[in-house]
Amino acid sequence: MLHEDAILAVPVSAHDHVQGNAHAVVTLLEYGDFQCPACGSAYPLVKQIQHRYAGNLRFVFRHFPLAQAHPYAQLAAELAEAAAVEGRFWAMHDWLYENQAAWAPRGAAGLEAGVRALDLDEATIAATLRDPDIDARIRRDFMGGVHSGVNGTPSFYVNGYLYQGDFDSLVHAIGRVIARQQ
Amino acid sequence: MSLLAAGTAAPEFTLHATPDQSVALKEFRGRNVILAFYPADWSPVCSDQLALYNELLDEFARLNAQLLAISVDGVWSHAALARERKYHFPLLSDFEPKGRVARAYGVYDEQHGLAQRALFVIDGEGVIRWSYLSPMGVNPGAAGIVKALEALPSNNIQKTLPADGAQEAP
Numbered sequence: 001m002l003h004e005d006a007i008l009a010v011p012v013s014a015h016d017h018v019q020g021n022a023h024a025v026v027t028l029l030e031y032g033d034f035q036c037p038a039c040g041s042a043y044p045l046v047k048q049i050q051h052r053y054a055g056n057l058r059f060v061f062r063h064f065p066l067a068q069a070h071p072y073a074q075l076a077a078e079l080a081e082a083a084a085v086e087g088r089f090w091a092m093h094d095w096l097y098e099n100q101a102a103w104a105p106r107g108a109a110g111l112e113a114g115v116r117a118l119d120l121d122e123a124t125i126a127a128t129l130r131d132p133d134i135d136a137r138i139r140r141d142f143m144g145g146v147h148s149g150v151n152g153t154p155s156f157y158v159n160g161y162l163y164q165g166d167f168d169s170l171v172h173a174i175g176r177v178i179a180r181q182q
Numbered sequence: 183m184s185l186l187a188a189g190t191a192a193p194e195f196t197l198h199a200t201p202d203q204s205v206a207l208k209e210f211r212g213r214n215v216i217l218a219f220y221p222a223d224w225s226p227v228c229s230d231q232l233a234l235y236n237e238l239l240d241e242f243a244r245l246n247a248q249l250l251a252i253s254v255d256g257v258w259s260h261a262a263l264a265r266e267r268k269y270h271f272p273l274l275s276d277f278e279p280k281g282r283v284a285r286a287y288g289v290y291d292e293q294h295g296l297a298q299r300a301l302f303v304i305d306g307e308g309v310i311r312w313s314y315l316s317p318m319g320v321n322p323g324a325a326g327i328v329k330a331l332e333a334l335p336s337n338n339i340q341k342t343l344p345a346d347g348a349q350e351a352p
Contacts (some may be wrong), residue, residue: 067237068270146238146241146323146328147328150323151230151321152234152321
């Protein structure tokens with residue numbers, strides 16, 4: 001289902017975290033929150049979609065932490081950005097979702113396990129977390145999402161249009177776009 | 183009666199926000215007001231919708247706007263919801279006579295006895311500048327609100343207003 005405010009307001013750019021073929025037919029973009037259980041449930045399904053459509057799909061992740069609802073979502077997003085400075089964004093993204101049930105109840109202490117699991121330097125990460133650019137980037141993602149009509153997490157955009165429906169139909173919608181282009 | 187349109191004077195109201203405190207629309211003259219009518223406390227879609235707005239209070243304040251959410255639920259339900267979800271804006275209770283304010287704005291669902299999911303942006307003069315009726319089960323997000331606030335002449339002159347609109351609900 002689409003409406004006028006449900007079009008991606010901020011095009012994908014070099015500032016984004018992108019996985020997959022830059023020339024893919026389909027761009028699947030997620031606005032996500034690392035502490036959101038629904039995003040945690042979507043994570044393995046996104047992996048399946050990436051596997052299934054391989055070179056025909058690129059995946060973009062943007063931050064949309066609902067910090068009042070999920071008290072460690074903001075810190076988790078910051079940690080992913082600090083890992084990104086070390087070139088490890090996707091490793092941290094995956095760790096946060098794969099271990100969400102373990103770290104989320106433990107908050108900051110739970111998140112420290114991610115720093116160790118990725119073998120990142122704790123002092124470097126701690127210093128990076130104080131950089132105001134990290135917060136600014138997350139806020140920029142968030143407000144871009146608001147302007148794009150994000151109404152909760154996760155919100156998925158297929159080639160720039162907000163997708164509102166269940167996951168099976170998302171897979172089929174992506175399949176149809178690819179089929180049309182071939 | 184249908185959704186009040188842009189250009190209409192916003193009907194005045196005074197509603198309870200808590201058992202012993204009321205909020206009147208006219209208290210906000212000089213500031214913009216976002217009225218978010220929603221069907222019911224605790225239902226999943228509106229909770230997501232309000233959770234999103236709860237994250238945007240600083241942005242609304244920057245646009246000199248106060249958010250007021252309204253449903254027909256009673257004050258104790260509102261109090262429990264606000265505490266559980268950490269909402270930092272007033273939830274107003276259109277409870278007695280039930281739905282009177284929703285009716286005045288043309289967004290009362292007679293069949294179900296609930297407010298419809300509707301949004302209004304009211305300017306500092308008390309005039310509706312934007313309104314939107316969302317299908318009952320669809321979370322309308324905040325893009326329309328932000329766009330409407332940014333388009334207000336008072337927000338258009340690149341003047342950053344003080345964020346004193348950020349006062350929290352009692």
